[in-house]
Amino acid sequence: MEWETVIGLEVHVQLNTATKIFSGASTAFGAEPNTQACAIDLAMPGTLPVVNAEAYRKAVMFGLAIDAGIAKRSVFDRKNYFYPDLPKGYQTTQLDIPIVGPGHIDLQLGEGKTKRVRIHHAHLEEDAGKSLHEDFHGMSGIDLNRAGTPLIEVVSEPDMNNSVEAVAFAKQLHSIVTSIGICDGKMAQGSMRFDVNISVRPKGQEELGTRTETKNLNSFKFMEEAIALEVERQIDILEDGGSIAQETRLYNSDAKTSKSMRSKEEANDYRYFPCPDLLPVEIDDDFIEAVRKQLPELPAERQARFVDTYKLSEYDASLLSASADLAHFFEAAASSDAKLAANWVMGEVSARLNADDKAIAESPVTGDMLGDMIARLKDNTISSKQAKQVFEGMWKGEGNADAVIEKRGLKQVSDTGALEGMVDAVLAANAAMVEDYKNTDESKRKKKLGGFMGQIMKASKGQANPQMINQILMKKLNELV
Amino acid sequence: MAVDRSEIEKLAVLARIEMTDEAAEQVASSISDVLKLVDQLQAADTDGVAPMAHPMDAVQRLRLDEVSESDQREKFQAIAPATENGLYLVPKVID
């Protein structure tokens, strides 16, 4: 039987505010345990929440970025359950009236294919703390620094049909939230976490199959793996005549396995009700319009502009516009030749970043530096081959392009007189090769040029301008024929 | 509405309160009395009435995003039942 996969995503996006959603404690990552958990975050008796304006503004920004309706009046609810990382015994979230209503995100799937994924809604809520499982005499340790960090939970419709689409969605969402500056996008630190709802059904069947939810995936790669694994697991069960249990699953990225989290499922009755410690938040059109004005260029808009302004292909433009940092880097480098800059950014720069495990913002070669180097390529100061050495020098901190060129003596010789002298010397020293050239049929003489070029470049220690040498050599040889 | 012991036991699990069978039986009876009182609500005509969660028609004030809290871990953990290395200790959490 042919099966169709149906995927919906719930994504937790940490908002990069300075303070928690309901307290004035810092949200900075990596502090000593519980040093950023204040009395409110610890749910000390008598403490009360007050909503962070910036968290609210950033949620509205997200809504505008995905073309969604913004609720002018939204309400916080309590979701009741006990867990040691949840100090109040309830999570403050939005159930009935979330801040962001239905919207959509458009995916570029390559080769001009696109897909629109609908967003059901996005709501504001607080993050939980962390349980550390290393052993404290058979106990777990609880760190509540993360408790109360503002999140938006973005809930998609089940509009994706394979892991490629799901990953493209995740990447596009990452691109949007980092471009508009509401999330730092650091997946390894948990700034974005994905819950994937997966079901399969016989192709052509209207009714959805029973779905499972694989929780807390924090990399695109794990997400892809987890989806493949879960789809296979479900199809195996169904083909053996079994049925899928609606459950929450946890993916183990080391073992490449998943398991059911039944412990969390038992008696799941969250008893939501409006939080009596918080009042409804009301905003007006002026607020929304003010946020809209502050909205930076969105990835889709930027991509269109890159195609238009820099004459890049759709594909190159989509890669380079994926994150605000990358786009800024590219635009700085593109001052003299956009196409060359695009090739360098997607080639050498990204290879070096990958090798050194660095983000674009941490690159030792800035976009401006790369742009200057490309300018030296364009004005023939250096050859493409030399450019690689210049880049290497810049990466190692030897200075900007001009400094590296100077220091490493990489200037290309483009002086006609000097080059003619070099050509003459090589021709004189290689009479046999010249003779051979003369005797070669005209149509095949081009092949013989390489030998001369090699000798000349060697003689110039690689600094001769190859295009000019080529011209001079052709001219001189033709005179001899 | 009356509740029986098994319903009380379910609620006790939700509310994380240990309860003996005997206590559950007793609680079921007293809570049934309370629910009988509360059931008078059903007679009220509330068609077209919106639920009211707050007595005042006020709206939420928003707070500036400025750090106002400093580290007081030592003070807070001085009153904690069990801590180690700055962490609160609980019996092993199994995901």
Add this chain to the structure above:
Amino acid sequence: MHNKTIAELIQGLRNKEFTSRELTQHYLDRIERLDSNYNSFITVTKDSALAQADAADQRLAAGEAPDLCGIPIAHKDIFCTDGVRTSCGSKMLENFVPPYNATVVENYLAQGAVMLGKTNMDEFAMGSSNETSYFGAVKNPWNTDCVPGGSSGGSAACVAAQLAPAATATDTGGSIRQPAALCGLTGLKPTYGRVSRWGMIAFASSLDQAGPMTRTAEDAAIMLNAMASFDSKDSTCIEHDVPDYTAELNNSLDGLTIGVPAEYFGEGLNPAIATAVNAAIETYKKLGATIKEITLPHTDLSVPAYYVIAPAECSANLSRFDGVRYGHRCEDPKDLNDLYCRSRAEGFGDEVKRRILVGAYALSSGYYDAYYSKAQKVRRLIKQDFVDAFDPAKAGVDIILGPTTPDPAFAFGAKSADPVAMYLEDIYTIATNLAGLPAMSLPCGLIESENGELPVGLQLIGNYFDEARLLNVAHQFQQVTDFHQHTPPGIA
């Protein structure tokens, strides 16, 4: 000294009749000598009280001291006090020492008031008799075989027994007014949002409101002046100017319209209380007020609505007591669930457990609409009754008057076995909490009962933020009556 009102003590300190230290020592001595009869304090803060008194004396000597500087008061043990155990009447918080002050506590500290200690209360403010306190029941100074009312029974008893000139308290369904009535005191529950809830351990967040318990309306006004403030730390605190609540005390009641709701005089009201309240109505007529019969048709639904909403909110508010970060933790939990279930079973008393379970029930899937949502709708109807009563285009009254309680103080054990009978104690007080209105209770008589001579409370309900008028109406009554000057037997 202890038979003086706060207004008199303020004058005494300024006239150097006594120092704050002498005054404080006097009350501390009384507490030490007499409180074993009443059990009104859970914690007495003798040393810090004397230190605060000395500081107040210096401030007074320097002049320009705020009204309450040097005046000893007691705080209900629901207000967090930095460095002083705050138990909320529960085993759960038997050893809880908060590292911060409630805003109410801060406000009195800023005035230079002296804290004598923390008063006993029903556990987590859930009760109408003070019998649910982990620290033992409080006894009514009028008859120590009787309850003082609740949940602020300790605050009421200590003021009635003149162990403190005033105390702070909280009122979620009548917890200031009912004990004030049963102990012969003046108690004020302000408009919801008038006083900050920061640091006040929550029972039902949308109903809880702090207020003073005093011997006179004038003292209540002085106490409220310090207590009321706008607090940005409480989202539900209303940004509203705090007037001088003593400024209008002496206004004439000429032209005042008092509404008397028929529903507050129905079946279930003790006839002797009805008589006392009717007498008060006559007094008001003499003071120039017009009496208007009004109707609050949804009154009988207030107790049912309250016993859904308050338990629902408390079921979530009390989830934080889990034995992890503070409070009671069971011995040797075998796993996480055991830690939660046993810590909470051991830490909470029966009434608290009952309300948590009722709340969980009302919010659980399948029952939310029939209970929680329905109660919230009825809550709006109840509020609308009051809005109509105060609306000049409708009934147009200025104040609503009625009894505070259906009965005077009752004997220990008389209602503790029957939660519903206990809940009905608050039948006249609960509606104002649901509506968020200010209300007060003041003594309007002494009646003979099976438990001897006991005080009766008169309840006045005002419009939103109309505390000044409420206090004015109460004060004028106290100018022409002496019920507030009666003291329990043996207290002089």
